[in-house]
Amino acid sequence: MNRNTRKRNQNMSWLFALVFMISFVVAMPFMVKAVLDQNSVKAPVEDDGGQQDVPETQDPSVPEQDPAQEPETTDPGDNTEPDAENPDNTGSDTPDEGTGAGTDADTGDGGSAPDNSDDNGQVTWTTVDTSYFDDALFIGDSRTVGLSEYGDLSNADFFATTGMSVYEVYDETVSVPSVGKVTLEQLLGSMTYGKVYIMLGINELGYYFDQTVEKYGQLVDYVREMQPNAVIYIQANLHVTKSRSDTDDIFNNKNIDKFNSAISEFANGSDIFYIDVNELFDDASGNLNQEYTSDNAHVLGKYYVVWCQWIREHVAA
Amino acid sequence: MVFSSLEFIFLFLPAFLLLYFLVPARFKNAALFLGSMVFYSLGTLDEPIYILLILAAVGVNYSLAIFMNRWPGAKKLFLVIGLIYDFGWLFLFKYLDFFLSGVNGILGIFGSGKIEPVGLILPIGISFYTFQIVSYLIDVYRGKFPAERSIIDLGAYLTMYPQLIAGPIVTYAEVKERMKSRTLSLRALISGLQVFIFGLGLKVLLANQVAGLWTALSTIGYESVSTPLAWMGLIAFTFQIYFDFFGYSLMAVGLGRMLGFQFPMNFRHPYLSLSMTEFWRRWHITLGSWFREYVYIPLGGSRRGRGRTVLNLLIVWLLTGLWHGAHLNFLIWGFVIFVFIAIEKVGLKDRLDDHRALGHIYMIILIPLTWAIFQITDLSQLGLFFTRLFPFLPGEVGVIYERDFIRYGGEYGILLLACLLFCTKLPYKLFSKGHDTIWGGIFLLAVFWASVYCMYMGMNDPFLYFRF
Numbered sequence: 001m002n003r004n005t006r007k008r009n010q011n012m013s014w015l016f017a018l019v020f021m022i023s024f025v026v027a028m029p030f031m032v033k034a035v036l037d038q039n040s041v042k043a044p045v046e047d048d049g050g051q052q053d054v055p056e057t058q059d060p061s062v063p064e065q066d067p068a069q070e071p072e073t074t075d076p077g078d079n080t081e082p083d084a085e086n087p088d089n090t091g092s093d094t095p096d097e098g099t100g101a102g103t104d105a106d107t108g109d110g111g112s113a114p115d116n117s118d119d120n121g122q123v124t125w126t127t128v129d130t131s132y133f134d135d136a137l138f139i140g141d142s143r144t145v146g147l148s149e150y151g152d153l154s155n156a157d158f159f160a161t162t163g164m165s166v167y168e169v170y171d172e173t174v175s176v177p178s179v180g181k182v183t184l185e186q187l188l189g190s191m192t193y194g195k196v197y198i199m200l201g202i203n204e205l206g207y208y209f210d211q212t213v214e215k216y217g218q219l220v221d222y223v224r225e226m227q228p229n230a231v232i233y234i235q236a237n238l239h240v241t242k243s244r245s246d247t248d249d250i251f252n253n254k255n256i257d258k259f260n261s262a263i264s265e266f267a268n269g270s271d272i273f274y275i276d277v278n279e280l281f282d283d284a285s286g287n288l289n290q291e292y293t294s295d296n297a298h299v300l301g302k303y304y305v306v307w308c309q310w311i312r313e314h315v316a317a
Numbered sequence: 318m319v320f321s322s323l324e325f326i327f328l329f330l331p332a333f334l335l336l337y338f339l340v341p342a343r344f345k346n347a348a349l350f351l352g353s354m355v356f357y358s359l360g361t362l363d364e365p366i367y368i369l370l371i372l373a374a375v376g377v378n379y380s381l382a383i384f385m386n387r388w389p390g391a392k393k394l395f396l397v398i399g400l401i402y403d404f405g406w407l408f409l410f411k412y413l414d415f416f417l418s419g420v421n422g423i424l425g426i427f428g429s430g431k432i433e434p435v436g437l438i439l440p441i442g443i444s445f446y447t448f449q450i451v452s453y454l455i456d457v458y459r460g461k462f463p464a465e466r467s468i469i470d471l472g473a474y475l476t477m478y479p480q481l482i483a484g485p486i487v488t489y490a491e492v493k494e495r496m497k498s499r500t501l502s503l504r505a506l507i508s509g510l511q512v513f514i515f516g517l518g519l520k521v522l523l524a525n526q527v528a529g530l531w532t533a534l535s536t537i538g539y540e541s542v543s544t545p546l547a548w549m550g551l552i553a554f555t556f557q558i559y560f561d562f563f564g565y566s567l568m569a570v571g572l573g574r575m576l577g578f579q580f581p582m583n584f585r586h587p588y589l590s591l592s593m594t595e596f597w598r599r600w601h602i603t604l605g606s607w608f609r610e611y612v613y614i615p616l617g618g619s620r621r622g623r624g625r626t627v628l629n630l631l632i633v634w635l636l637t638g639l640w641h642g643a644h645l646n647f648l649i650w651g652f653v654i655f656v657f658i659a660i661e662k663v664g665l666k667d668r669l670d671d672h673r674a675l676g677h678i679y680m681i682i683l684i685p686l687t688w689a690i691f692q693i694t695d696l697s698q699l700g701l702f703f704t705r706l707f708p709f710l711p712g713e714v715g716v717i718y719e720r721d722f723i724r725y726g727g728e729y730g731i732l733l734l735a736c737l738l739f740c741t742k743l744p745y746k747l748f749s750k751g752h753d754t755i756w757g758g759i760f761l762l763a764v765f766w767a768s769v770y771c772m773y774m775g776m777n778d779p780f781l782y783f784r785f
Contacts, residue, residue, distance in 0.1 A: 013511075013752075015758060016507070020510070020762060028331075031773070149718040294536060295532065295535065301715055301718070
């Protein structure tokens with residue numbers, strides 16, 4: 001019997017080797033190809049079931065942006081200066097910053113410019129307190145997940161997962177605390193938001209640029225259509241550090257800036273605005289400051305409060 | 318090039334095996350030497366000079382060993398030259414900057430200028446191959462075996478790609494006979510392949526996956542991690558380092574078997590140990606043996622009285638710490654292990670061995686804590702992390718997401734349980750019993766293709782590992 005078992009096992013191991021070899025040989029060409037074109041740009045992702053969710057807006061108002069409006073992106077709001085310094089200090093003072101804003105429901109400069117933008121297309125920012133975010137929705141990737149977990153805007157809703165992209169945003173289901181597990185369509189269909197913040201695009205950097213920008217535009221239009229009364233904030237994607245940027249063919253600040261600049265064009269200065277948090281976290285050379293991160297791509301937990309404060313201070317007046 | 322990559326599995330390995338099995342027996346070592354140099358070159362494309370360095374190590378030590386045999390009267394001199402040569406390179410590449418930072422510290426006390434760090438890049442595998450070639454030289458010096466006459470055989474031994482980069486540290490005595498004659502068989506090839514696949518699975522499906530949890534902790538920043546998450550992350554790292562290293566060693570053993578060698582096992586269920594002493598007899602066994610054989614025993618081991626034993630242990634553990642890396646934390650890590658082993662020697666070990674449950678509890682707490690010292694090279698960060706592990710210690714606390722451990726527990730719970738299972742003996746018993754049954758075959762095929770899938774996704778889709 002013992003000998004029989006051994007014999008049988010021997011046969012089994014031949015069988016294993018045979019199946020292994022066949023599958024190995026079949027897979028080999030694909031694997032070799034994968035190794036050889038490791039660094040090439042990815043082909044566009046096919047649209048799937050989510051497509052019908054995206055309204056095909058023929059409205060050309062979005063792409064035909066007046067270049068004069070671009071300066072709105074670089075508002076050097078003076079109240080951001082102290083913030084940019086803030087993370088330098090140990091960070092223990094950041095919570096004070098948050099409470100400070102809550103108490104002074106200031107609108108100090110908000111009062112000065114009740115209209116959305118002045119004649120030059122320049123947007124005036126005002127500061128709000130946290131209750132402003134009672135009817136706010138944040139759509140985004142892992143950076144937005146961080147904002148939801150470590151920021152202090154817990155009254156807002158967050159539709160964010162790690163790896164979220166403009167290609168997947170219609171298909172993902174996300175657990176939104178007050179609503180439950182929903183798709184974006186269900187969420188936007190069942191809730192009414194006054195403000196929708198979007199930060200997406202970095203996960204898509206490996207895909208064709210133009211297609212991703214187009215997809216982003218469709219997402220903005222889609223949100224616009226589903227939430228006609230909401231103010232939409234297009235958030236610039238956060239930079240990566242110099243060390244990452246210099247060594248990465250895809251996730252570098254050149255690509256991030258190119259993409260940010262493209263999506264800033266979707267802002268219209270009346271109900272769609274573009275805000276760029278990089279001014280808060282960049283070092284002098286325009287890369288994510290190494291001190292604020294340990295993985296070169298996400299700010300440390302303690303800096304999300306600073307970020308939230310910055311968002312409060314960048315509400316279109 | 319690592320074993321757990323598509324390049325290795327689908328390009329290098331098939332090409333090499335074809336060559337290796339086709340050439341006549343007397344050229345097999347040459348084929349192995351050549352293949353290993355190709356393998357090494359692919360890993361050092363940026364610094365091709367390192368290939369010359371490893372070839373020079375072969376040439377110099379080969380000659381010195383021959384000289385020892387020819388002029389036995391001067392063999393001590395040749396040994397000293399060899400040790401200075403071999404450890405000199407290791408020091409230059411691995412320890413010079415650490416040494417300079419120490420010198421700077423002393424100079425700083427006297428207020429004099431600073432020496433700039435040199436910033437050399439460590440040649441791949443130098444820590445391993447230096448230890449191997451030194452063991453060869455010392456063994457020839459001790460007359461354990463005569464000097465190898467064939468430089469090809471010695472070169473093939475030293476550079477052998479299955480163990481070149483991450484061990485196990487194989488001494489020449491262990492493979493000498495097989496260098497000269499070894500039988501290749503299809504059975505050994507299949508059985509080696511099975512072991513390789515098992516190791517690949519440990520590395521790709523357990524270590525690589527669970528690695529994300531520890532990464533998440535440093536992304537958040539230790540000051541913003543809740544205490545349960547700090548422990549969960551540390552346990553994840555404890556699994557990660559084990560399956561990474563063990564998986565790699567197992568792949569090496571499998572590859573060795575495919576080529577007709579029998580490499581020593583590097584791990585024997587270390588996490589089941591009852592004491593630190595036992596742990597280090599079961600973890601990275603070939604490194605421990607090396608230090609025992611070439612440092613501890615020559616120093617007198619435990620035969621020169623209690624005081625000398627303690628000193629010898631201290632030396633061995635500080636060196637072991639330094640071997641793992643040129644940072645202060647590795648010295649501290651080695652010192653901590655020394656302290657526990659010394660205490661165990663005085664009598665604690667006997668107690669722990671008698672009360673097995675106690676021993677397990679002791680090790681379950683101690684192992685992760687020593688890995689924390691090992692892993693966090695920045696001492697202030699290390700201190701910070703300990704204040705999160707033990708929240709009664711005073712320290713900076715950032716913004717904490719209170720539900721963090723629930724979130725990560727949900728993401729990693731099943732994986733952590735799988736890791737726990739693979740720390741026990743059960744999966745390995747099943748493997749050695751059942752690898753040739755139909756279920757064993759199905760299991761191995763599934764593990765292999767799941768691993769290939771992960772590698773494929775990770776490479777083709779940079780977002781799998783670099784997801785924002």
